[in-house]
Structure formats: C-alpha cells, structure tokens
Amino acid sequence: MERNLPHKENQNCLTFYVYATAITIFFLTSFSHFSYTQVSNPNSVSFTKHSLINIDTQKSNQHSPQHNGSQNYNRQPNGSMGGNATDLRRQMQKQTKQRMGYKPPPVPPSDPALRHQFIVQQAQLQKQNKQQQQIAAIKALLNEDLPSIRTQDDYLFKITKHYRQAFDKLMKMKEDKTSFSLKESVFIVENAYANNTLDYERYNKQIAIKVNVLNMLMKKEGITTTNNLGKNYVIQKLFSERIVEFKDTVVWRVHQPYQYAFDDFLGEEDWSNMFVTKLLHTGKGQCHSMPLLYLILAEEINAKAWLSLAPEHSFVIFSDGRTFLNFETTNGYPVTENWMMESGYINSMAIKNKIYLDTLGQNALISTLLADLAMGYIDKFGYDDFVVTMTDQLLQMYPKSIQGQILKADLLAIETKRRLQKAGDPPIEEINKYPEANQAYNALLEQYNFIDMLGYKYMPKEVYASWLASLDDEKHQQEKKKLKTAIIRNAKASN
Secondary structure: OOOOOOOOOOOOOOOOOOOOOOOOOOOOOOOOOOOOOOOOOHOOOOOOOOEOOOOOOOOOOOOOOOOOOOOHHHHHHHOOOOOOOHHHHHHHHHHHHHHOOOOOOOOOOOOOHHHHHHHHHHHHHHHHHHHHHHHHHHHHHHHHOOOOOOOOOOHHEEEEEEEHHHHHHHHHHHHHHHHOOOOHHHHHHHHHHHOOOOOOHHHHHHHHHHHHHHHHHHHHHHHOOHHHHHHHHHHHHHHOOOOOEEEOOOOEEEEEOOOOOOOOOOOOHHHHOOOOHHHHHEEEEOOOHHHHHHHHHHHHHHOOEEEEEEEEEEEEEEEOOOOEEEEEEOOOOOEEEEHHOOOOOOHHHHHHHHOOEEOHHHHHHHHHHHHHEEEEEEEHOOOOOHHHHHHHHHHHHOOOOOHHHHHHEEEEEEEEHHHHHHOOOOOOOHHOOOOHHHHHHHHHHHHHHHHHOOOOOOOOHHHHHHHHHHHOHHHHHHHHHHHHHHHHHHHHHOO
C-alpha cells in the first residue's frame, strides 16, 4: 500500500448496503491458488482462474491468539467414590457431551509414517466437510430472491447521469494524482446520491469553520505548523472536547464534540446517514463518516494521517515520529491495536495480506470512494452494467479491496442465479450437466475462496455494536486515557 512512512505491520468501515451479508458468511478456506480477474459484463461473463495477490509478507506480524492448553475431558473422575466437586462437574459435562453425540478428536499415531498418513486423511476429510457445507450454503443463497442485473436503457442512462459524472471526476483524480482532494472527492460521491442538490459552498464553509478552530487551538497550545503529532492532537481535541470560540472576550461559537449516531449506524434505513455532509450538519456520525472528516481536516492543515480498516469498521492511523498510533473517531480516544484484535474477527491471514490494520494509500483511498459510489448507486437504482464498470475500476486500483471483492461476489451470485433459471432451476448437485450454469457456479465458488484467503470474516451487526461498546469498560478506559495523556505530552514536546 502507498504511504509516506514505512509500512505499519499488522489497516472505512465502509458498511456496504448490498447482499454481502447473506453471501460472505459462507466463505471457506481455499486449497489452491487463484489469479485475480475483473468482473466481466454479466451478459457475456468470462470466468477465469484467480491467483493470490503478490503480497510482501516479510514484515507481517502474527496476531492470532495462542491457545495455551485445553481441559482434559478424558480424565476419569472418582465420582461418588471420594471425588471432589470438580470431578463430579467434569463427569456431568462428559455425560452431557456424550448424549449430544460429542466425540473426542482423533489422536494421531506415534509412528511417523502413520502420522503423516493420518494427517493427510484428516485434511481430506476436512475438505470434504467444507465442500458439503459450501454446497448447502450456495443452495440457500440461490434459493433467495436475488435481484437481476439490468442493461441500461435510455431512461436509466438519463436518471443516472449524476453518477456517471461523479465516476468520471474520480477517474480524472486517479489519473492526475496531484489534483486529488479528499474533501472534493467525498462531496462528489455524496452529491451524486443527492442528485447534485448539495451545496458545495456551504460544505466548504462548514469545513473552513472547523479549520479555523484547529488553527486557534494550535496557537493556544503552542503547536507549530511542522509538528505533525501536534496537528493530529488538535484534530482529536476537536473530535472529543467542547471547544469555545471567543470574539472580543464574548462567547462567539461553541463546538460540541462529535457524537456516535446509534440509530441506523449501518445506513440500512437511509444511506445518506453515512455521509460527511450529514455529520457536519448534525454533529453525529459513525465509523464511516467520522474518519473521513478527520482526514479531510488533516488534509486542510497539512497533517499526515491515514485511513485504516477493520471488519465492518474504519479508523485513523497517525504517527508520533517513532511509531504508528490509532485514533477511534467514534469514541474520541486513541486505542491500542490489541483492542482492534479483541473483536475476534481479524485473523492472521488478514494481517498477512494487509487488508486490515494497515494504512491506505491514495489509490486504495480512491477505491473506497468508488465502493461508496457503487453502493449508493445500488441503493437507488439496483444492479446494472454501470455497477460492473465501477467494480472493475475499483478492483483494478486496489485488488485487495474487500468491498470491491464482495461487490464482485454479489454480481457473480446474480449471474449464477440467472443461468440456473435459464437452465430450468436444476438442483445444485446436478449443475455439472449444464455447462453455462456450472461455469458461473464455479466462478462464484472461486470468488468466495479468494475472499476467504484474503482473511475476510463477516462480523454480525450485534457483535460489532458490542465490540465498540467494550471501549467504555474499565480496562479500556484506563488504556485510552493513558494513551491520550502520552500523545498530549509528546505533541507539546515536539515543537
């Protein structure tokens, strides 16, 4: 990924309003390598093999929790013949498991040759079980009422012109990297959803007011324009504290800290709830709009900071000159990487492939904006050829985009459903009798496996909400206050 500092070892909560939730829970580990391909026009889909993205893994940290042992359920308790309460409890647990059909895991032989044969057999059995689960999952998915991919007619082309204009503007910024402006790009995406009815002058003025506050805080705190940590500190202060502006010793303007919008934090009821323009207007946002506003303000005062991703989440990474630090915009505090890992949905593959907890460079950032553009378009108009075009482009720019890969999976699922219907809706078990449907089905399986190899794991909404709330428990309260104190101290010492 692109960045101005060395890669951080270990990555908008771009919450996508698509059918990914139903699809991605079925991703299973692949046993072969595939080569990345673009989404083809669904009317003439070409499905080619995937291969793993070439990723530098020399600096990747492994964050998988280590298991330091397990209980021995094979122990024979003494029971009533002198056994203690622990023995009785273990015996009852064992009996309950037996009634439920529990069988202890097989023990490998001690002989090296037999052990190797045992391991191969277990791997084959595991693969068979996963394939059976995969067939069941695909059957359930294809039984759902999936949308179709429309071909744009004159009417659709006319009413979607704002989106095509927005797409062209983002592509121009991609080609001319020196012209890229996050502030302008975010507005372009959100204005397309609003049919070009948003007021850029008002948007620009709202941001300028916040920039004036940051400049005031820098002067008050003695932060110089070359102090990057100090500039990030004042942005964080604006996000988390009540700031009062005075004019001739009279209170002129009060800036309240930004608040987390608990209602519809995934934009399921109203996609515009995910917008920076909505955050500026209401003072409330979530892990999509708040990190983007942080980065817009950083861009305005020439502070270096990066967008980073976690499952269903995004946050900000910045540097103190020695190491990288994380700022959780929804809570207004710096957080540890350990807290990010505590969600339980970041595995070692995701760290190795750098899809999470790493900084996003300019190409990756533009691709996330394209994903936003595509998801807003789908929310308004559904799937059509233009969604295919946007998905192709964002994956060309950033092949590891989880949002893009899931959009591609959605398109492949819809195409598979279409071909199955064309073949008369045969059972999945008989799909190999229908070459066109079988081709689409195999491409869909490969796409699921590819996403799984990247390390993606879908996090349910309830789990996500619980994980965010854990920041307020006593342990994390102490951690984040300690981090904030250190940042303030180091920021003022860096002048």
